[in-house]
Amino acid sequence: MENQIKKIGVLTSGGDAPGMNAAIRSVARACAYHNIECVGIYRGYEGMIEGDFKSLNARSVNHIINKGGTFLKSARSEEFRTKEGRKKAYDQLQKEQIDALVLIGGDGTFTGGMIFNEEFNFPIIGIPGTIDNDIVGTNYTLGYDTALNTAVEAIDKIRDTASSHRRLFFVEVMGRDVGHIALNAGVGSGAEEILVPEEDLGLDRLLESLEKSRHTGKSSSIVVVAEGDKTGKNVFELRDYVEENLEGYDVRVSVLGHMQRGGSPSCFDRVLACRMGVKAVESLLEGKFNYMVGTVNNKLELYPIDKAVKGHSTIDAELLRVSDIMSI
Numbered sequence: 001m002e003n004q005i006k007k008i009g010v011l012t013s014g015g016d017a018p019g020m021n022a023a024i025r026s027v028a029r030a031c032a033y034h035n036i037e038c039v040g041i042y043r044g045y046e047g048m049i050e051g052d053f054k055s056l057n058a059r060s061v062n063h064i065i066n067k068g069g070t071f072l073k074s075a076r077s078e079e080f081r082t083k084e085g086r087k088k089a090y091d092q093l094q095k096e097q098i099d100a101l102v103l104i105g106g107d108g109t110f111t112g113g114m115i116f117n118e119e120f121n122f123p124i125i126g127i128p129g130t131i132d133n134d135i136v137g138t139n140y141t142l143g144y145d146t147a148l149n150t151a152v153e154a155i156d157k158i159r160d161t162a163s164s165h166r167r168l169f170f171v172e173v174m175g176r177d178v179g180h181i182a183l184n185a186g187v188g189s190g191a192e193e194i195l196v197p198e199e200d201l202g203l204d205r206l207l208e209s210l211e212k213s214r215h216t217g218k219s220s221s222i223v224v225v226a227e228g229d230k231t232g233k234n235v236f237e238l239r240d241y242v243e244e245n246l247e248g249y250d251v252r253v254s255v256l257g258h259m260q261r262g263g264s265p266s267c268f269d270r271v272l273a274c275r276m277g278v279k280a281v282e283s284l285l286e287g288k289f290n291y292m293v294g295t296v297n298n299k300l301e302l303y304p305i306d307k308a309v310k311g312h313s314t315i316d317a318e319l320l321r322v323s324d325i326m327s328i
Ligand code: F6P
Pocket: 015, 106, 130, 131, 132, 174, 175, 176, 227, 261
């Protein structure tokens, strides 16, 4: 059967993540390889509504594999949440004769794409791009590995000051709803305690653990805290709580913030982006729509996008236990 797809649009949406540029490059080059056209859509769904398009060929994506952020820009579009907004976007795609979309982003991006597909029967495929690693159907999302390494590097530096001054630091990392960054960066940097949104370990236990650290001869303590950790207290409130309840602790707070989202992608994220981009384009050409490209046990697999959106990623209970043992 003759391939119906002649032109593919690609966009990035939601929070940027390292590896998004590498994924756009991969999509553009896979299209060039298969002799089909590729169109970059600027500013996510916002740009789709406005028809902010630019043709991409193999050379338009030179030297971006190593760049953080997304050169197509990203946005969170309120208008695309409305039926009228989505109709405008559809009309723009029709005008530009775009036959299918590659959506690079997180669950918000995929939810928008799914609704768009249901309304207009428009072929879509997703590439998971978010530092949070909170999407089911893939072991890794683009940007997660880089963000972890950025966080670990920063915490290592904080440890130098913590141990030189015998201090306790609360370090806040990203993760409003999930603790993957906190748990893995915490274990990777040798944190004494890790607070995540999924489990409330209790404030009493935190105090006990800090006391124990001091009595067993530790010269510094680091508590890694996910933005949305379950104690309900932010890092500043945690500092106050410890200062009120434990004597003799010199406590500091460090919020890593958006520095975790930027920067040059790790080799792992670049390679994953290259693989996922090719898989996304080739799946569309094979007529496979409404999937997300995931990596499971280092093999690329297609996962139904509605399941990816509805699923809840879970924290690694074994790693939580390991973190306990490591901080003895
Ligand atoms: O989705 C990625 C993420 O980095 C979250 O971990 C964080 O809570 C959020 O984005 C911050 O988003 P914004 O850039 O809108 O402040």
